[in-house]
Amino acid sequence: MKLRSLFLAMAAVLLLAAALAPRANATLIVYFNFEDQAPPPSSPPPFNPGFDGVADVVPQNPGGGIQNSTLTMNGYNTTDFGTGPALAIAGTNRTALDNDLTNNSALVMNGTSKNNNAFLQFSVDTTLLSNLSLSFAVDNNGNGFNAATLQYSTTPAGVYSTVATFTITTGSNQLLTSPTFNVTPSATGTFRLVFSGGQSNGNNRETAIDNIQLGGTAVPEPATVAGGLLGVIGLCWFQRRRLIRCVRLQRT
Numbered sequence: 001m002k003l004r005s006l007f008l009a010m011a012a013v014l015l016l017a018a019a020l021a022p023r024a025n026a027t028l029i030v031y032f033n034f035e036d037q038a039p040p041p042s043s044p045p046p047f048n049p050g051f052d053g054v055a056d057v058v059p060q061n062p063g064g065g066i067q068n069s070t071l072t073m074n075g076y077n078t079t080d081f082g083t084g085p086a087l088a089i090a091g092t093n094r095t096a097l098d099n100d101l102t103n104n105s106a107l108v109m110n111g112t113s114k115n116n117n118a119f120l121q122f123s124v125d126t127t128l129l130s131n132l133s134l135s136f137a138v139d140n141n142g143n144g145f146n147a148a149t150l151q152y153s154t155t156p157a158g159v160y161s162t163v164a165t166f167t168i169t170t171g172s173n174q175l176l177t178s179p180t181f182n183v184t185p186s187a188t189g190t191f192r193l194v195f196s197g198g199q200s201n202g203n204n205r206e207t208a209i210d211n212i213q214l215g216g217t218a219v220p221e222p223a224t225v226a227g228g229l230l231g232v233i234g235l236c237w238f239q240r241r242r243l244i245r246c247v248r249l250q251r252t
Helices: 004-019 222-251
Strands: 023-030 072-076 081-085 105-109 121-123 130-141 148-154 161-167 171-176 189-196 207-218
Touching: 023 121, 023 130, 121 207, 130 189, 189 207
Parallel strands: none
Antiparallel strands: 023 207, 072 121, 081 105, 105 207, 121 189, 130 171, 130 207, 148 161, 148 189
């Protein structure tokens, strides 16, 4: 009976060690859905032209990401950019558990010919991330932007390199997703989504962006793994006397 109890105890220890071993988990890192109340415009750059740039996170929104972040716009005329109705892209690229439908809104860009090379920017801690992918929904008219370039730097003011490109065609309800990519790890990793190819001078709805998602593979922090392994070691230490006693009994 003692041997059986000891066997069960050691089996539990091994299962716990396996559960606490570092493993990669596909997860939503950052999520911008533009649904909360838009703050008033501000300047000088980087300015907020009146859109919800705060990322939705768990547990405030069950469909949010695991990291806080703020989305800003750079190099865009304040009068040509802001919040508008989501229209056809409502729901596209929304997460399954997203419970935030406050305004049913999207990020709308007008006067695109005057604002080529403007970019959205946000920062992420990429030190424990790999196999990243960025996706977003697009509703685009004929003279809107026709391309977006995703760039990355290890610091907000650093040198940026291209990690993915998107072709934006005319039409509604589009979902654009990058191939998976890896970046140089950084606690201040910064992404830019640079828009180009715009040909409109008007104020009509040209290019609308909604539900930006950055997903990837997350590895548990070393401190978390170390704490779990210490717990396993403690449990083994607690059982050591029973193990020694059982071995002695078996010898006699």
